[in-house]
Amino acid sequence: MSSFTVLNPATGRGIREVQLADVAATDRAIERAAAAFETWRAVAPADRARLLRRFAAAVDADLENLAKLEVQNAGHTIGNARWEAGNVRDVLTYYAAAPERHLGQQIPVAGGVDITFHEPLGVVGVIVPWNFPMPIAGWGLAPALAAGNTVVLKPAELTPLTAIRLGELALEAGIPEGVLTVIPGKGSVVGERFVTHPAVRKVVFTGSTGVGKRIMAGCAEQVKRVTLELGGKSANIVFADADLEKAAANAPGGVFDNAGQDCCARSRILVQRSAYDRFLELLEPAVKAFRVGDPGDEGTDMGPLISAAQRDAVASYVYDGEGRLGAEVAFQGEAPEGGGFWFPPTVLTPRDPGARALQEEIFGPVVAVVPFDDEADAVRIANDSAFGLSGSIWTSDVGRALRVSRGVEAGNLSVNSHSSVRYSTPFGGFKQSGLGRELGPDALDAFTEVKNVFISTD
Numbered sequence: 479m480s481s482f483t484v485l486n487p488a489t490g491r492g493i494r495e496v497q498l499a500d501v502a503a504t505d506r507a508i509e510r511a512a513a514a515f516e517t518w519r520a521v522a523p524a525d526r527a528r529l530l531r532r533f534a535a536a537v538d539a540d541l542e543n544l545a546k547l548e549v550q551n552a553g554h555t556i557g558n559a560r561w562e563a564g565n566v567r568d569v570l571t572y573y574a575a576a577p578e579r580h581l582g583q584q585i586p587v588a589g590g591v592d593i594t595f596h597e598p599l600g601v602v603g604v605i606v607p608w609n610f611p612m613p614i615a616g617w618g619l620a621p622a623l624a625a626g627n628t629v630v631l632k633p634a635e636l637t638p639l640t641a642i643r644l645g646e647l648a649l650e651a652g653i654p655e656g657v658l659t660v661i662p663g664k665g666s667v668v669g670e671r672f673v674t675h676p677a678v679r680k681v682v683f684t685g686s687t688g689v690g691k692r693i694m695a696g697c698a699e700q701v702k703r704v705t706l707e708l709g710g711k712s713a714n715i716v717f718a719d720a721d722l723e724k725a726a727a728n729a730p731g732g733v734f735d736n737a738g739q740d741c742c743a744r745s746r747i748l749v750q751r752s753a754y755d756r757f758l759e760l761l762e763p764a765v766k767a768f769r770v771g772d773p774g775d776e777g778t779d780m781g782p783l784i785s786a787a788q789r790d791a792v793a794s795y796v797y798d799g800e801g802r803l804g805a806e807v808a809f810q811g812e813a814p815e816g817g818g819f820w821f822p823p824t825v826l827t828p829r830d831p832g833a834r835a836l837q838e839e840i841f842g843p844v845v846a847v848v849p850f851d852d853e854a855d856a857v858r859i860a861n862d863s864a865f866g867l868s869g870s871i872w873t874s875d876v877g878r879a880l881r882v883s884r885g886v887e888a889g890n891l892s893v894n895s896h897s898s899v900r901y902s903t904p905f906g907g908f909k910q911s912g913l914g915r916e917l918g919p920d921a922l923d924a925f926t927e928v929k930n931v932f933i934s935t936d
């Protein structure tokens with residue numbers, strides 16, 4: 479066992495030492511989860527539902543504590559952090575209704591009765607990134623547990639505190655020992671073991687595309703089930719017939735929320751050429767008004783980045799090698815100085831379609847604005863990306879909104895808004911943004927196998 483000092487990204491100072499599991503400790507936790515599976519799968523559906531509702535109630539009762547923990551550990555604004563804890567509660571409540579409604583089929587056949595069952599998989603390994611520690615944990619664990627699986631969950635090294643607390647709340651709510659085990663540790667140790675341990679029957683991974691590819695390759699060895707939620711480079715497409723004031727006022731929130739460390743960040747703004755100058759004129763005051771500061775203050779729009787390394791990576795898209803602002807920077811907002819990993823909201827206007835800022839996921843508060851000519855051009859530019867997670871379309875023409883929504887290769891689109899995530903609707907990516915879907919009415923299918931049974935009546 480080694481340990482890791484968890485930092486507060488707003489100050490850069492340590493807040494807690496967390497023990498990191500080694501391979502032996504990970505194996506013990508997986509074996510306990512495999513043993514707990516035999517009893518958890520046999521819990522009557524109504525009782526499993528009741529336990530999940532109690533878990534949801536425990537999260538709700540601890541909501542303010544969880545939110546404050548996330549402000550400290552991840553630098554999320556207090557408003558966002560409360561939403562995130564509430565999201566865990568809501569996802570648990572939503573899937574608590576599933577055990578009693580997870581219906582099979584009765585299929586007409588000759589000579590007997592044919593029925594299907596949805597069987598749980600066994601132990602599910604959930605690997606969580608640092609950008610949304612609570613919701614992403616909840617999206618994996620809630621449907622997995624509802625379907626009768628047990629879960630081992632690895633939070634990101636940088637942000638383990640709320641996951642550890644969720645594990646404690648599960649036990650306090652009466653979820654039996656071994657059914658949900660939170661294992662803080664390194665990706666290369668605990669995460670890799672989820673991939674290689676044969677008792678882990680499925681890996682749910684959210685994180686970078688590079689690590690996701692490696693996990694998918696590792697899972698292939700055992701034909702292990704895998705869901706991947708990876709990076710994004712989503713387009714916010716603004717047509718000249720849109721409410722430009724509203725589109726510009728909402729654009730900063732669509733990309734700078736969570737300091738841009740959001741896989742759904744609309745980090746490319748595509749604006750129809752005839753409205754391009756006007757849109758930039760409207761965008762500048764909106765960006766400058768975006769309040770960056772102490773994430774614990776109710777009025778703050780954006781906190782710090784997660785780490786010094788992340789700040790340096792983001793800066794490489796904005797400053798040249800000598801620390802001077804790059805030529806493509808149109809304007810920037812403000813950020814605090816001093817301790818903490820601060821970066822100002824920044825708007826770029828790159829000319830080259832192959833520019834790094836247009837192709838790579840920056841995962842920070844940096845947005846690139848580019849012009850387009852017509853509907854076909856907008857769809858072509860939006861699709862000129864290896865990613866395909868989300869996107870927005872701003873227009874007053876409903877037919878165009880639907881045509882462009884169907885044309886953009888992405889899993890989650892919103893018209894005249896930037897919403898991507900609702901627990902009752904499916905979420906996931908096209909192309910290199912991922913594989914499979916989370917949330918929504920069908921999530922349990924990703925945590926079960928269909929079994930067909932024929933009973934002869936002869």
Ligand code: NAD
Pocket residue numbers: 605606607608609610614632633634635663664665666668669670684685686687689690692693706707708709710740741839841867907911912
């Ligand atoms: P990351 O890939 O470095 O790490 C994600 C998790 O994987 C961490 O828990 C890490 O410890 C673990 N990990 C690292 N190496 C591993 C390995 N070899 N085997 C198993 N596990 C390993 O990503 P990150 O930097 O923490 O998160 C940022 C990325 O996550 C961004 O690219 C972002 O777009 C993506 N993301 C995607 C979604 C989505 O739903 N599509 C949501 C949030 C974040």
